[in-house]
Amino acid sequence: MAGSRRRSVKPKGLHRWWIVAAILVAVGGASMATGLAYAAHIENNDSFCASCHTQPESQFVQRSLAQPVDLASAHAVKTVDCIQCHSRRGAIGRASAVAAVAIPDLIAYRLGRYQSPAVVTTPIGDDHCLKCHGDIGNRQDFNNHFHVFLRTWQASAPKDAATCVDCHQSHVTGGLLDAAYLTESTTVAVCQRCHAVLRG
Numbered sequence: 001m002a003g004s005r006r007r008s009v010k011p012k013g014l015h016r017w018w019i020v021a022a023i024l025v026a027v028g029g030a031s032m033a034t035g036l037a038y039a040a041h042i043e044n045n046d047s048f049c050a051s052c053h054t055q056p057e058s059q060f061v062q063r064s065l066a067q068p069v070d071l072a073s074a075h076a077v078k079t080v081d082c083i084q085c086h087s088r089r090g091a092i093g094r095a096s097a098v099a100a101v102a103i104p105d106l107i108a109y110r111l112g113r114y115q116s117p118a119v120v121t122t123p124i125g126d127d128h129c130l131k132c133h134g135d136i137g138n139r140q141d142f143n144n145h146f147h148v149f150l151r152t153w154q155a156s157a158p159k160d161a162a163t164c165v166d167c168h169q170s171h172v173t174g175g176l177l178d179a180a181y182l183t184e185s186t187t188v189a190v191c192q193r194c195h196a197v198l199r200g
Contacts, residue, residue, distance in 0.1 A: 038106070048109075049082045071181040072170035080132075085124060085170070089131040097122070126154075129164040146191065153194055160197075162190045 068074040075085065087097030101122055108114040130136070137147045146167075154161040167187045168180060175181030 044081050044083060046076065046082050049105075069181075070171055070173045070175065071168055074181065075170075085128055086120075086122060088125075088127055093131075124165050124170075126164050129168070146194070149194065149198075153197060157197060160193075162194065166190050 068077050072082075072085075083094075083097060083102070086101065087094045105114070137144075137151060140148060150162065154163075167182055167190050169175075169183070169186065172181075172183060172186075175183045
């Protein structure tokens with residue numbers, strides 16, 4: 001037939017495969033979103049964290065139920081969960097903590113293949129602390145000189161300078177309540193390191 005067009009006919013089976021693929025992608029996406037939400041939810045439970053991070057974290061959970069005796073249990077009284085200190089600022093910081101910490105922890109726990117005591121692999125950096133305590137260097141007086149000069153020390157010797165957790169150790173008991181649970185021996189050693197840099 002002259003002038004008639006040929007119609008391209010798609011195989012019926014190919015159309016079905018696209019539908020199946022779309023359904024699988026949708027189900028996979030929903031499962032992943034549900035898994036992320038569940039991991040984020042479970043990481044808000046300090047007792048879940050302590051079920052793997054047994055020492056000293058399980059002791060911390062017990063201490064947090066009574067009168068605070070360390071920095072972490074003092075935070076717990078103010079309803080600050082483990083993951084809040086162990087994640088960076090904002091939604092991206094929280095999402096990266098869920099992806100890097102919560103999901104692997106949850107999978108290892110569910111499979112019964114977790115290290116006990118588990119080792120904390122994501123250290124707490126200053127940015128973790130400063131998301132709540134960002135104004136710490138604003139008070140310019142002698143009693144706060146260590147916070148004021150800390151930035152200078154960190155800028156001049158970034159690998160050797162102290163960080164927040166060098167002085168403020170969350171899970172160590174025996175610190176001074178009126179000095180944010182600092183322990184004198186640890187803090188004095190950090191002070192001496194800073195003064196040695198300033199003199200040098």
